[in-house]
Amino acid sequence: MRTGITPAEALRIILDHAPGLGAETLAVPEALGRICAEAVVSARRLPPLDNSAMDGFALRAADCRGAAAERPVVLPVAFEVAAGDAGLRALPARSAARILTGAPLPAGADTVVRQEDALRRGDEVEIRAAPAPGDHVRRAGEDVREGDLVIRPDTQLSPAHVGMLVSLGRSFVAVRQQPRVAILSGGDELVEPDGDASGGRIVSSNSWSIAAECRALGALPVYLGIAKDRPDDLERRMRAGLHCDALVSSAGVSVGDRDFVRGVFEKLGCRLLFHGVRMKPGYPLAFGVFEGRGPLVFGLPGNPVSALVTFEQFVRPALLRMAGHTRLFRPTLEVTLGETLRKAPGRLHFVRVRLSREGGRVVAHSTGNQSSGVLRSLCDAQGLLLFAAEAEELRAGDTATVQLLDTAFLAAEAPGF
């Protein structure tokens, strides 16, 4: 087992072991946001028939050559066509059909004159502009033809794709599975959110924040509860998570005296690949895999900020890859430091920062106490600023990279028009 590796090495090891999950078939409305697992080929032509793009009059362009407001061409209105009309008659020569948007073009007609360019007078219509063949006609198949590849595998399904799928007559679609993530915490000092927090006991908050992280990225959390600091209880709870795609524990994997967690991992068949990553917060991260079937095992540090920062850096990209995503990382921004930061060399620091726009720049300020126990400074953060391992100082005015946690920061203040 390796120890004291860099965050980049840790990420590479983890992603090398994160398998893409298989497919499942869902009702189309439930597939929104999921990754398509099939090549969607159309069995239909859309639109199915030539039809009118406007309310107006269907006719032959040749019958209205030279028409103009001051020299209208007068045609008899042979019949009317509305959307959904089937079994249409053909249009007689030198006549027009009243037609509504979406209605099928009658045989013989080759153009539509908008009603703004026509004047209906009883059984006749004055055409006041000369149309070209094809004007205001939507051709059958102009959107989709039979046999077209309409949605490629690995596409994330948007609302427009949902509309397209149902247009093609699809009620179901194959998508990549969502990872199931077993979540476990451990420690005799931990209680559930509604538990008795007297005597220095604290709520097992990591399980709940990690479950929320899972939901936010489209994974399915399976909460295994709080293990007592005893090998038998830990083993029993871990076994309940072995059918999942990942197992995330958030305490008990550091080098403390009561660290029997690694022993339990190994008893269950999990091989730890590394323990200890040169980052702050988050050094005591462990990662393991099973030789045969079994979840990826992430032993996150117990401090609330360490747990969430290591989840962000390592668990989130792994789960996204398992779910079929190809874009695995938070947006990054180049920012200007709003204050000077200092640290000892040796570890990459993830500094919790607030962001503000000042002129064309984004300025980052620390959210305050950067202790790994201070969850509040993560609650208040919009991003994590990368303070390189060997650097000791970032000065006010320097530039740095921020991983953006609060994607609403990118939302525009105005629509652009």
Added chain:
Amino acid sequence: MRTGITPAEALRIILDHAPGLGAETLAVPEALGRICAEAVVSARRLPPLDNSAMDGFALRAADCRGAAAERPVVLPVAFEVAAGDAGLRALPARSAARILTGAPLPAGADTVVRQEDALRRGDEVEIRAAPAPGDHVRRAGEDVREGDLVIRPDTQLSPAHVGMLVSLGRSFVAVRQQPRVAILSGGDELVEPDGDASGGRIVSSNSWSIAAECRALGALPVYLGIAKDRPDDLERRMRAGLHCDALVSSAGVSVGDRDFVRGVFEKLGCRLLFHGVRMKPGYPLAFGVFEGRGPLVFGLPGNPVSALVTFEQFVRPALLRMAGHTRLFRPTLEVTLGETLRKAPGRLHFVRVRLSREGGRVVAHSTGNQSSGVLRSLCDAQGLLLFAAEAEELRAGDTATVQLLDTAFLAAEAPGF
């Protein structure tokens, strides 16, 4: 009723009529992503007690002045403390307590020496570095003190906030309600996704794509089905949506011969504020309000692209505002045109574009046929490029603004470290 207004005027009218919804109380895990509707004030101190940030030895700094590797101070180990230990003894003078991460600091101790700087020998420990008072100690209340305002109203709740809320002993939290959105389509040519699409009939896809848009932004779609082109059926279905916060119809509000929809709106008490917006696609957009209680009414055009583009521009920001969001608009990007675009002056065009990064720039290319019936070119689009109303040409190499639909475009290729 106004007609032929600009998109900016339409947006202003709509947002002026979009009310913020009230609060509801949810279990904390269900509140992820919602807008907090209360000022969360802590009834607890976090951490509850002074405790150790490391595995090591708790002692008095004064007892180890001058300690160094070559000149260690030897202290007896009085007892051990683990996380969750209650009813601790005080630490006798000139002694140390073995302590684990998170364990409460015994009375009398004022610092923790990391185990890396100590050497345990039976009942004694050699301290090999001189600690300062407070080293590796997390002070009670350093994260949160009783009475602190921890989460402000109108904050969008993140996974870290979920962790904070449960840490404070909160199982429930007040959040802003999600808008309920009644969705209706109309037209005798329309069928459900599993319906018979022969004879030129088409699937009522707008309802499903709009429902997906609602879900994606956190609103609750209520599907009212397909109304026949008859006032009585339309009225019956619309009445079923009057308890909702918004009603979105996606056909039948243009100026066609069978346009009785406005008549039904007015019979039900809805006052239309405008019809017709100088944009393409999407001109035949209508918007109305009820004098007393009643939903915002959006009459979207029936073409699939027109329906989704007008939803994006007008319905989405209104629903986000109702749900308590303050950031209402898609991220915008300044892009370089990859090809020359031309149009007639008079309307703002929303051009469906694909985006690619080339050097430091983002280059936009049209996704092809921009007919409002061609849903496929919206499926393939990552954004909507704004082609100003009075402009007639955007040349290859010009810059323009794109509203970003595919937020994954902003995801980073690498984590930044």
